Amino acid sequence: MSTPPTAKRRNQTLLRYARAFRSPRGIIGAGTLLALVVVALAAPLIGPGGYDQQTSQTLVGASGQHLFGTDELGRDILVRTVYGLRTDLSLILTAVPVSLVIGTLMGLSGAVSKALGALTQRLLDIILGFPGLVLGVIIVMIIGQGWWALFFALVFAGLPGFGRMARAGLLSEQDRDYVLAARVLGVSTGRRIRRHILPNIVDPLLVQTAIFMVVAIFIEAGLSIVGLGIEPPAPSLGAMLNVGARYATTHPSYVLGPGMVLLLLALSFTLLSDALNEAAIKR
Amino acid sequence: MIRFLVRRLPVIALVLVAASMIAFLLPRLMPGDPAAAVAGPDATPEQITQVRHDLGLDRPVVEQYVVWIKGLFTGDLGQSLQYRRPVAELVGTRLESTVELAIAALIFMVIIGVGIGLIAGSTRAAWLRSAIDSVNTLLLAMPGFLVGLLMVLLFGIYFRVLPTSGEVPLSENPEIGVQYLILPALALALAPASGIARLVQTSMRAVRQQDFVDLAMAKGVPPRRIATRHVLRNSLGPALVAIGIRFGDLLAGAVVIEAIFARNGLGQLAVSSAQTADYPVVQVLIVGAVLIAVAAQLLTEIGLARLDPRVRLE
Numbered sequence: 001m002s003t004p005p006t007a008k009r010r011n012q013t014l015l016r017y018a019r020a021f022r023s024p025r026g027i028i029g030a031g032t033l034l035a036l037v038v039v040a041l042a043a044p045l046i047g048p049g050g051y052d053q054q055t056s057q058t059l060v061g062a063s064g065q066h067l068f069g070t071d072e073l074g075r076d077i078l079v080r081t082v083y084g085l086r087t088d089l090s091l092i093l094t095a096v097p098v099s100l101v102i103g104t105l106m107g108l109s110g111a112v113s114k115a116l117g118a119l120t121q122r123l124l125d126i127i128l129g130f131p132g133l134v135l136g137v138i139i140v141m142i143i144g145q146g147w148w149a150l151f152f153a154l155v156f157a158g159l160p161g162f163g164r165m166a167r168a169g170l171l172s173e174q175d176r177d178y179v180l181a182a183r184v185l186g187v188s189t190g191r192r193i194r195r196h197i198l199p200n201i202v203d204p205l206l207v208q209t210a211i212f213m214v215v216a217i218f219i220e221a222g223l224s225i226v227g228l229g230i231e232p233p234a235p236s237l238g239a240m241l242n243v244g245a246r247y248a249t250t251h252p253s254y255v256l257g258p259g260m261v262l263l264l265l266a267l268s269f270t271l272l273s274d275a276l277n278e279a280a281i282k283r
Numbered sequence: 284m285i286r287f288l289v290r291r292l293p294v295i296a297l298v299l300v301a302a303s304m305i306a307f308l309l310p311r312l313m314p315g316d317p318a319a320a321v322a323g324p325d326a327t328p329e330q331i332t333q334v335r336h337d338l339g340l341d342r343p344v345v346e347q348y349v350v351w352i353k354g355l356f357t358g359d360l361g362q363s364l365q366y367r368r369p370v371a372e373l374v375g376t377r378l379e380s381t382v383e384l385a386i387a388a389l390i391f392m393v394i395i396g397v398g399i400g401l402i403a404g405s406t407r408a409a410w411l412r413s414a415i416d417s418v419n420t421l422l423l424a425m426p427g428f429l430v431g432l433l434m435v436l437l438f439g440i441y442f443r444v445l446p447t448s449g450e451v452p453l454s455e456n457p458e459i460g461v462q463y464l465i466l467p468a469l470a471l472a473l474a475p476a477s478g479i480a481r482l483v484q485t486s487m488r489a490v491r492q493q494d495f496v497d498l499a500m501a502k503g504v505p506p507r508r509i510a511t512r513h514v515l516r517n518s519l520g521p522a523l524v525a526i527g528i529r530f531g532d533l534l535a536g537a538v539v540i541e542a543i544f545a546r547n548g549l550g551q552l553a554v555s556s557a558q559t560a561d562y563p564v565v566q567v568l569i570v571g572a573v574l575i576a577v578a579a580q581l582l583t584e585i586g587l588a589r590l591d592p593r594v595r596l597e
Contacts, residue, residue, distance in 0.1 A: 122297055129298035131535040133550075134572045137557045138305065141565060142312045145558075218426045222535075225428055226542045226554045245432060245543050249439035249447075255432050263429060270424050 017206075019279055026279075029271025036265055040086040047079030052233040059251055068257035072247070077240070081258045084235035087147070088265065091236075092216045095151045099158030100209050106159065107166025108197065111174065111189055121167065128160040136223045145231050150223060154216045165208055169201030203280035210273030214266045221262060237262045287588055295577055302573035303355070307348050309569070310562040320560060321364055355570065361563035365556065370567050373552065379452055381548035384471065384537050385530075387464050391472035392479065392533070393526060397515075399476070400483025400522065405510040415480070422477035427536045431470035431543040438466060448545040467544040471536050475529040479522050486518040493517075520587060527583025531576040 021030050039046070047053070055074035062069045068077035106124065110117020127135075136153040143149055170193075173179055179196050187195075217237075223229050224238025225245070232239070237258045244254035310317040318335035319326065326334070335341050339350060354360065360370035403415040422430075439447045446463050453460040490496065491514055499513050538550030549568065556564040 122294070125294055126298050126301040129302060129573050129577055130569075131531050131572055131576055133535040133538050134569055137553055137565060138309065138569065141309060141557050141560065141562065142314075144314070214424075218428075221426065221428060222539045225539050226550065228554060228557060241428070241432065242542075245435065248432060248435045252436050252440065255436065259429055259432060263425070266426075267424055 017276070017279065021275065023275050023278060025271045026275030029268045029275060032264055032268035033272065036085060036261070036268065037089060039082055040089050043079075043082045043086050046082050047076060049079075051075070051080050051083035051235050053079075059247065061251065062253045068253045069251060071243070071254060077254055077257050080235040080240060081237070081261055084237045084240050084258060085261055085265070087230060087234065087236040088217060088220060088238075088262075091147065091150055091154065091220055092213055095154035096158060096209060096213055096216050099155040099212070100162050100205065102155065103159040103162025104166040104201075104205060107163040107168075108170055108193055110167060110170055111193055111197070117167070120163065124160045124163045127156055132157045132219050133222060133226075136219070136228055140223075140228050145228060147230060150220055150229060153223065154219060157219055158212050158216070161208055161212060162205065165204050166201055169204065170197055173197050173200050203276075207273050207277045207280060210269050210276055213269040214273070217262065217266050217269070237265075288585070291581065291584065295581060298577055299570075299574065303352060303570055304348070306566040306569040307351055309566055311344075313560060313562065315560070317562065320562075351566075355567075360567045363556070363561055363564050365559045365561040365564070370564050373564060374549065374567060374571075377547065377549045377552050379454065380450055380546055381534075381537055381541070381550065383453055383460070383464060384467055384540070384546065384548060385534055387468035388471035388533055388537070389526075389530065391468055392476045392529070395472065396476035396479030396526070397483055397519075397522065399480040400487070400518075401510065401515055403480065404484040404487030404518070405506075405514070415484075419477040419481055422473050423481070425474055427471050427474055428539045428543055430473050431467065431540050434466050434470055435543060450544075450546045463546075467540045467546060470543075471533060471540050475525075475533065478529065479525050482521045482525050483515075483518055486521050487514050490514045490517045523586050524583055527579050527586065530579040534572065534575060 021027060044050075053075060055070065057066075057070050058072055058074040060066060060070045060074075066076050066078065068081060071077055071080065106120040109120045130138075132153070135156050136149070139152050139156070140149045143152070173196060179192060182192055182196060220229065220236065221238030221241060224236055225242045227242055229239045229242070230236045240258040241255060241262070244251075244258065248255045316331070318331050318338060318340050321338065322331045322334040339347055358371060360374070362368070363370055363373055366373060399415060399419075403412055406412055435447045438445050445466050447466060450463045451460040453464070487510075496509060496513055499509050504513070537548065538553065540546075541548045541550040542554070552564065553568045555561075556568070
């Protein structure tokens with residue numbers, strides 16, 4: 001009996017987000033992101049030899065054969081940038097959703113009991129007290145440098161934002177008459193959250209997700225530039241900037257290539273967050 | 284004000300205690316035996332046992348924690364494994380570089396942020412407002428390290444007017460030291476400054492709608508004075524909060540900027556210590572970083588409470 005209304009509502013929700021992609025910002029943002037994902041997926045076609053194919057032509061400038069030139073080991077910088085983009089996308093597209101889910105659950109835990117809610121809030125306060133890079137340093141020291149260290153650094157860094165947003169939604173909704181009524185009628189906590197609280201916080205959480213994607217890209221780059229990122233020879237956009245900075249004045253394309261792709265990636269998510277925000281306000 | 288502070292105290296204490304515990308537990312969470320790391324690669328099992336005893340690693344964990352905390356308060360910060368020098372001395376030599384960078388960036392951030400916000404918030408020229416808007420949007424999307432890398436490219440290749448690599452302490456030679464400071468501090472400050480400018484601009488627009496501005500205009504107060512004394516003063520609240528919050532980001536960003544401009548500050552020390560598992564140094568830097576971040580947050584809240592009495596009463 002309850003299936004048709006739910007399905008209808010789901011359709012309406014989807015329609016609303018589809019509308020977000022009709023605005024110019026939404027179209028450009030989604031289009032850029034889609035293009036970047038396609039390029040990343042096509043990495044083996046662009047560089048059939050892989051990201052570590054070395055040649056004797058080291059540090060060659062930009063040319064028709066090597067669009068961004070070659071690096072200090074004679075590897076094509078364009079090929080490495082594309083593989084680096086792959087690393088960045090694989091990181092943010094896994095770590096940010098995980099952070100979103102855990103953070104939201106932490107924020108909503110106050111619905112189960114007040115004490116649990118207060119406890120998770122203090123936990124989030126503690127995480128918030130640690131600057132992002134310090135979190136990164138601690139994680140690197142415990143589990144060692146690499147993809148997983150970056151993954152956990154991103155998950156932790158996102159928790160306070162998602163958690164606070166979910167809790168704000170919970171606090172503003174749980175004392176409304178209709179939620180109280182549901183409670184009096186004996187609707188279970190889980191069902192109350194799913195039916196009454198979650199639909200009200202989906203919009204801000206989605207915008208926050210897009211915003212945190214940008215932050216995550218910059219955290220990855222920051223940790224990699226100082227040398228705590230992915231271990232060579234594997235490339236990431238930040239790790240390439242780390243080495244590229246050393247050759248910046250003699251081989252500008254070493255910095256400009258990966259830097260441009262990084263900026264495009266960040267820009268696509270910024271535009272998407274704007275578009276989602278607009279769609280949410282219009283409702 | 285005091286009651287306000289007292290209410291904030293438990294959370295602050297909690298964050299600091301948690302930070303100290305995480306820092307303390309760090310070598311115990313790391314793979315490998317800290318005693319073996321201290322003793323060096325060629326140590327015999329007996330020597331490692333001896334080192335473990337000397338460091339107090341064979342005593343109960345709670346006792347070790349108390350001893351370590353006492354050390355923090357009395358200035359005994361331990362010995363670096365990598366440099367074989369006291370941590371306090373190491374931090375001391377690197378402190379000036381990072382403090383200079385952070386303060387210079389903070390000054391740029393406040394001047395540029397409030398200045399541009401004031402211009403954008405009080406000008407009637409639409410073209411100027413939209414020009415500032417677009418520059419702001421661009422800068423907001425550009426992280427400090429990209430601004431820094433672009434500056435290295437521009438000033439290292441085309442306009443060789445300012446140095447892009449290395450540093451000279453201000454205490455040694457202020458004139459040259461400042462030259463080395465300008466580019467990294469600007470790189471660090473531009474993105475947060477554009478965020479602050481935007482906040483000042485929007486809140487100035489909101490304050491302008493208020494009745495007391497109409498009253499001031501009716502009284503015949505000159506527009507310039509209305510902008511600075513009446514509107515700007517009441518628009519600074521959100522900007523102040525942002526400055527405080529962004530000061531923490533600024534310090535984190537300083538680590539990356541130091542790497543790009545080849546400055547030998549605390550950030551570089553933290554990174555090289557993390558890479559060589561030099562945990563006594565990292566422990567101290569973690570506690571220090573959290574302490575400063577929390578202090579910045581608290582100062583922000585105090586400043587806000589002073590500007591707006593409603594915050595205190597909440």
